[in-house]
Amino acid sequence: MTLxxxxxxxxxxxxxxxxxxxxxxxxxxxxxxxxxxxxxxxxTLARAAGLAALNVPSTIYGILPLIVVLAAVAMFLALAxxxxxxxxxxxxxSGVRAVVPPALSAMAIGVFAVAVLNPIVAGTSRQYDAExxxxxxxxxxxxxxxxxxxxxxxxxxxxQSVIRAASTNPDGTLLRDVTFIAFADGTPxxxxxAAEAQLAPGAWHLRDAKVWDLTAPNPEAxxxxxxxxxxxxxxxxxxxxxxxxxxxxxxxxxxxGFIAQLEAAGFSARRHRVWLQxxxxxxLLYASMVIIGAAFTMRHSRLGQTGQMVxxxxxxxxxxxxxxxxxxxxxxxxxIPVALAAWSPxxxxxxxxxxxxxxxxxx
Numbered sequence: 001m002t003l004x005x006x007x008x009x010x011x012x013x014x015x016x017x018x019x020x021x022x023x024x025x026x027x028x029x030x031x032x033x034x035x036x037x038x039x040x041x042x043x044t045l046a047r048a049a050g051l052a053a054l055n056v057p058s059t060i061y062g063i064l065p066l067i068v069v070l071a072a073v074a075m076f077l078a079l080a081x082x083x084x085x086x087x088x089x090x091x092x093x094s095g096v097r098a099v100v101p102p103a104l105s106a107m108a109i110g111v112f113a114v115a116v117l118n119p120i121v122a123g124t125s126r127q128y129d130a131e132x133x134x135x136x137x138x139x140x141x142x143x144x145x146x147x148x149x150x151x152x153x154x155x156x157x158x159x160q161s162v163i164r165a166a167s168t169n170p171d172g173t174l175l176r177d178v179t180f181i182a183f184a185d186g187t188p189x190x191x192x193x194a195a196e197a198q199l200a201p202g203a204w205h206l207r208d209a210k211v212w213d214l215t216a217p218n219p220e221a222x223x224x225x226x227x228x229x230x231x232x233x234x235x236x237x238x239x240x241x242x243x244x245x246x247x248x249x250x251x252x253x254x255x256x257g258f259i260a261q262l263e264a265a266g267f268s269a270r271r272h273r274v275w276l277q278x279x280x281x282x283x284l285l286y287a288s289m290v291i292i293g294a295a296f297t298m299r300h301s302r303l304g305q306t307g308q309m310v311x312x313x314x315x316x317x318x319x320x321x322x323x324x325x326x327x328x329x330x331x332x333x334x335x336i337p338v339a340l341a342a343w344s345p346x347x348x349x350x351x352x353x354x355x356x357x358x359x360x361x362x363x
Contacts (some may be wrong), residue, residue, distance in 0.1 A: 003101075007101040008104065009104065011071060011072065014072075014075040015067065015109060016263045019060070019067055022148040023056065026056045027049075027056055028054050028345045030052035031045075033046040034046045034051045034055075038135050043135070048060070051128060054128035055124075055128045057117075057124045058121050058122065064113060064286070065285055065286060066289075066317055066321060067111070068290060069293045069313065069314070070314070071293075072102060072289065072293030072297075073293045073296075073297050073313050075102065075293075076297040078308070081130075086140055096357060096358065098298070099255055099291055099294045102294070104290065105289055105290075106286040106290045107109075107285075107286060110283030110287070114252060114280070115252075118251060118318070121248070122251045122252075123228065125246070139269070145261075150175075151163070151164050151305040152235075159183065159184050161181065161182045162180075162181045162183070163178065164179045164181075165177060165178040165179075165197070176192070176195070177205075178196070179194075180197075180204075187213050188214045190212065192206065192212070192231065193210050194209035194210070195209075202232065203233055203236075205228070206229040207228060210224070210225050211225075211226065217287055218363060237289075247274075247276075248275065248279065250272070256276070258272065259273060263297055270332060270334060274331040274341050275328075276340055277339060277342030281342050281346050285324070285349060286344035288350040288353055289317060289349065291353030292349060292352065292353040292356075294357060296310070296313035316352070320348065320349045321344070324346075327344055327345050328342075329339070
C-alpha cells in the first residue's frame with residue numbers, strides 16, 4: 001500500500017512538472033501569435049496575454065494525453081536511474097503491479113480533467129471566440145438552440161437580423177415556421193414571418209411570407225403577403241453549421257441536454273455524441289498512455305538504448321493520438337459507430353501497452 005501511494009505520488013508530481021513546462025511554453029508562443037494576428041487592431045501586450053490565457057487552456061486540454069505519456073516516461077526514467085526499479089523488483093513486486101498505481105493516478109487525473117477542467121475550458125474557449133470576433137469583425141453570426149426552437153443572429157454591414165425558427169433540416173438550410181426581424185442602429189425596422197425559408201447563395205427564399213414595415217405608422221395596415229419572397233442574405237450553410245462552434249465549447253455537464261435540444265430542432269448531433277463519448281473514455285486513455293510509457297522505459301538504465309526506448313514510447317503515443325483523432329473524424333462523418341470511434345483508441349492503447357509490458361516481463 002505504501003509503495004503504491006509512493007508511485008502514484010511520483011507520477012502526479014511528474015505530471016505537474018511536465019504540465020507547468022507546457023503551459024509556460026504555450027503561453028509564450030500564443031502571446032506572440034496573438035500580437036501577430038491582431039497587430040492591425042493595435043493590440044497591447046496585456047491584451048495579448050489575456051487572449052493567450054483564454055486560448056491556452058483548450059490547447060493544453062487537447063494534448064493532455066501526450067503530457068501524460070511524457071510524465072510517465074520521465075517518472076520511470078527517474079526510477080531507473082536511481083535503481084528504485086531494481087529495489088521494487090527485489091522486494092517481490094512485479095513490473096505489472098508497479099504500473100498499476102501510476103495508471104490509477106492517471107485515471108484520477110482524467111476524471112478531474114473531464115469533470116472540472118472541461119467546463120472551465122469550454123468557458124474560456126467561448127470567451128476567446130467572442131473576444132476575437134469583436135477584434136476581427138466587430139460581430140459574428142451566432143446560432144443558439146433552445147426548447148423553443150433555434151435562434152440565429154445574422155450580422156451585416158450596418159444592419160443586424162434575428163432569425164427564429166421552430167425547426168430545421170440537418171444542415172440548417174431549410175427553416176420552418178420562421179420569423180426574421182431586422183434592426184438598424186438597434187431599432188427594429190422590418191419583420192417577416194414565413195412558413196418556410198430555404199437558404200440559397202446570396203438569399204433566403206421564403207414561402208407563404210408576410211412582411212411588416214416596422215417604420216410605418218401602422219405596420220399591420222401596410223403589411224403585405226407574398227406566396228414567394230426573396231430576402232438577401234450573406235449567410236452560407238457552412239457559416240450556420242460553424243455557428244454552433246466546436247462540441248468542446250459546451251461543458252460536458254450540459255452536453256446531453258444540448259444534444260437533445262439539437263435533435264429536437266432537426267439538426268444532427270452526431271459530432272456532439274462522438275465528443276461526449278470521447279470525453280467519457282478520456283480517463284481510460286490516460287491510463288493507457290501511462291502503460292505505454294512504462295512498457296518502453298521501465299527497464300534498468302545500464303541496459304542501454306534508453307534514448308531509443310524513449311523515442312519509441314513517444315512515437316507510439318503520437319501514433320495512438322493520431323489514431324484517436326482519425327477515429328473521431330470517421331465518427332463525425334458517420335463512417336463508424338459512435339462507440340467505436342470513442343472507445344477503440346484507448347482500448348487499443350491499453351492492449352498495446354499491456355502486451356509489450358507482459359512480453360518484457362516474461363523475457
